[in-house]
Amino acid sequence: MDEIKQELQSSSRATHQDYFGKALSYLCITFVGLLVLSILYFITTRGLATFTENHVSLWKFLIEKNWNPGVLDSHGQPQIGALPMIVTSFSVTVLSALVATPFALGVALFMTEIAPKRGTKVLQPVIELLVGIPSVVYGFIGLSVIVPLIRHTFGGTGFGILAGVVVLFVMVLPTITSLSIDSIKAVPMYYRSASLALGATRWQTIYKVVLRAATPGIMTAIIFGMARAFGEALAVQMVIGNAVLMPHGLLTPSSTLTSQLTTGIGNTTMGTLPNNALWSLALILLLMSLVFNILVRFIGKRGSLKK
Amino acid sequence: MQDYSFDKTHIIDIPIEKAMTTENLQVFYGDNHAMHDASLQFSRYRITALIGASGSGKSTYLRCLNRMNDRIATVKGKIMYRDMDINSPKINVYEVRKHISMVFQRPNPFAKSIRENITFALKRNGIKDKTELEERVESSLKAAALWDEVKDELDKSALALSGGQAQRLCIARCVAMKPDILLLDEPASALDPISTAKIEETLQQLRKNYSIIIVTHNMQQASRIADYTAFFHMGHVLEYDRTEKIFTNPQIKATEDYISGNFG
């Protein structure tokens, strides 16, 4: 009897295990947190140097169209207008997400509503493989297949936003698809049963009930897809043409933030204006990634179905 | 549903040996006061049923008894077990749960083999001896009246069992720990009548060696198996007495109405 009393009042192996486990998991998350903080700090300080050390006006950086950081203009001012790249980055991102969404939804619905067993068996590996193909390979296929194809169909050089969109479309497809699948799966079964029981066809059920209920999740999926497109570098760089010009259409060569960053970074020296200017581009990428994530949280909070 | 007074209650003391008692137990979910001043005594080697409508607080109360509410609610008051307040923060909850074990509403076998479902926790508690483990598997399965059905397929996945079998496995899993008290939270509510009957039979067997507290919304079940019955209503215990008394001669209006099916 006393023995049990003793046991109840003292800590046991289980309590030690719990402290240990808790400490371990806290340690891991702290580590991840520090990692993110350090990289954020790093990019922010480098990215802000353009404005603090080189005294470039932030406004000019955002709205001017001339990007030529190595050369001073007639007024002795560095030419670092990032607008063309910002516009191009947004264009390819939005367009590729727009093109990819119907395909992603089609696949997601097929895997969840139409043929869950067979569909998953065939399409799950398809999605995983699409993720698995490296961006270098996507880039080279883009360069050797898509660019000539566009050139033959539409004329011009073939390089440009359209080529970027085609490549990115395939690259963001798996992201949007798998996240959409998750959100569609999260729609409770009885929603469907209820709708079908009322005599609705499968499509009416999908369209009016399932997709409605899954909308916040699908929006999240699209935004994550956009985030992926926004940050993709190597593949886009090979097909976009890398001309720092305002895009005049889908077919003229232009340049995204990432492509400018990747091509330029090795050829500039740390601490100089051209290098700092590139880090400012990286900072924009970082901020955009933050914006995308905040959007996701916002949508998640407003229309959350799960919690 | 009409409003019943919470002031008038009829709660008896248990004259015989007590398994555990609660004193002024209160539960809060954030600002929501879910359980008011529940003071009950549970008899050793008897079955006590907690009845009441959905949301009456009976499950909440039961979950306090082995501190399963720790993470989700604030529990005030005393829970006395072996002359100790096990609701005190100094108490090692893991040890508490070895002595006061719980079976849940929905069968929840681990995604392991039948054998491992029973031996998993035992091994973690330091029982290494193979024969001892085998013995416990057999005895607990027998106690839960499952042995004959599964003795040839102990290495099969527990997920392949039927609902009733799975629930009895969950009972066996608890029994194998040789606890003092078994808490059961509507163990048969998700099961068909035949499985329910088997579970009840099992409980009657277990009663010889264990103190059992069972939450049920099924009054017939309570009247069939329980020695004592407590009636919960809107977070209050209104009546607690011997089961025959509750069902034949309730002292409180709310109990009477509930039993005769006027609400609930």
Next chain:
Amino acid sequence: MKKRSLFSTIVALSALGVLLTGCGSSSSKSSKSTSADSNVKITAVGSTALQPLVEQAASDYQKANKKVNISVQGGGSGTGLSQVQEGAVTIGNSDIFAEQQAGIKAKKLVDHQVAVVGMTPVVNKGVGIKNLSMAQLKGIFTGKIKNWKEVGGKDQKINVVNRVQGSGTRATFEGAVLEGAKAIKTQEQDSNGTVQKIVASTPGTISYLAFSYVNSKIQAPSINHVAPTDQNVENNKWKIWSYEHMYTKGQPNAAAKKFLNYMDSSKVQDSLVQKLGYISIHDMKVQKNASGAVTTK
């Protein structure tokens, strides 16, 4: 039992991870401290164009000198110069003079010229151009000439592909051809391989490449009827060429010096350099300084 082993595997793995990280940093430190007596480590970083040459030379060199460990990496001329300046690497490979790179204090660096690379404009085969004058070339790259028929070719729009700003190839080309004029804003590529592919496949395209990347799928026109050949570079008849530099911070240490001497030896200069499409530094009859002035040797 199985679960236990799973869990312990995880723990073991994590321990191994920590261990490796620890060992990694400690072993790198220890290899640094003991470098004097046992293994010598030389790191050469920078120009991607120079990388194949140094890499191959290093691997040949290490066969004879087992104690030396040479690691050759790319990253671009800018990276090479800034890292050697900071002392982070032994040798900074560069396509351009340190003086030409903003942010580099060239005085602190010692230049070792290991090869000469000739560069030539290249055009798509379809435009039908075999010769261009220097003025025409300048006109094309500044955007004044927009159609191939203006320079005697087909009636076809000119598509200019430039190289990335700050790259050695572009600096050399613009120094020799544009003479301070501003290049037209256009498509920019950062690598020889990509330019080669684009010029070969896109009608009407002109760009420029190092000699070694010129192949049968593209056309390298002569300039003022001087053909892009090694001989013409050696006597400066062909103006578009530059050195490949290997910079050290101050005078190199003994091991690096030995390797740099090897790079300059006839063993490398007479075979490897030429095999890789460069021109031997020994064959040059002229020399160029950082501001582009050419004098005979």
Next chain:
Amino acid sequence: MNSKTTNNIATGIIYVLVAAVVGILIFLLGYILITGLPHVSWHFLTSAAQSFRAGGGIRDQLFNSLYLLVLTLIISFPIALGSGIYLSEYAPNNWLTGLIRTAIEVLSSLPSVVIGLFGYLLFVIQFRMGFSILAGAIALTFFNLPLLTRSVEESLEDVSDLQREAGLSLGLSHWKTITGIVLPAAVPGILTGIILSAGRVFGEAAALIYTAGQSAPIVNYSNWNPMSTTSFLNPMRPAETLAVHIWKVNTEGVTPDALSISSGTSAVLIIVILLFNLSARLLGNWMYKKMTATK
């Protein structure tokens, strides 16, 4: 009738979309394999790369890719596991947790070149690791962590709370419940996460150019001492991976057979990824069966 027609049309459209996606994949795989496979031979797989002569192989690159993947997983998986467990089991529902989640997401959407340069400045230069597999593995950990953490978290959350209650009510510690009951049930999901992230690690080039480097020094495959500079196991040596090799050969390659090397390498890369996916799937099923003892 009308709604039935719509139903049929819509279903038809979905079929077309699915067929298009499958078609795209078949095209991609077909293209890569048809242009690449003819160049793949035993010699190609087992000989070292050449700087300027034709006939180089990808032996070292192939090994480096695998080794880097293993190292990356060794470093990132335990951390991701711990973080995933924290987020799914311990994290309180407050602003801090939200912040951590956002931070992880931001990390995953950063362009790889930025991470590469960060890794370069911090690990290669600052910590004096030099261009090394280890520096590369750490840089890749940056990518891998968000993906892996999320997949661990999601897989754990997919396990019903009933399982946790069952474990707790038997007097098991919270930690033991997680590692002994919840985690094994989540293994197939976690494995899928590992496959997906491994695919990304395998194909990553931009971040590695600045960290693991783009040269493959001669290594000795019979030297098993990881501390020796010539050992193939030495984590401190520079290492070019398949993806970097493709990139390098295409951009600066002066070998006459650059095109066939790059197609061949792409084909090998894809095949390895295919094999990897397949075996991980089989392993996952096998483990699940073992765990749950379903026969």
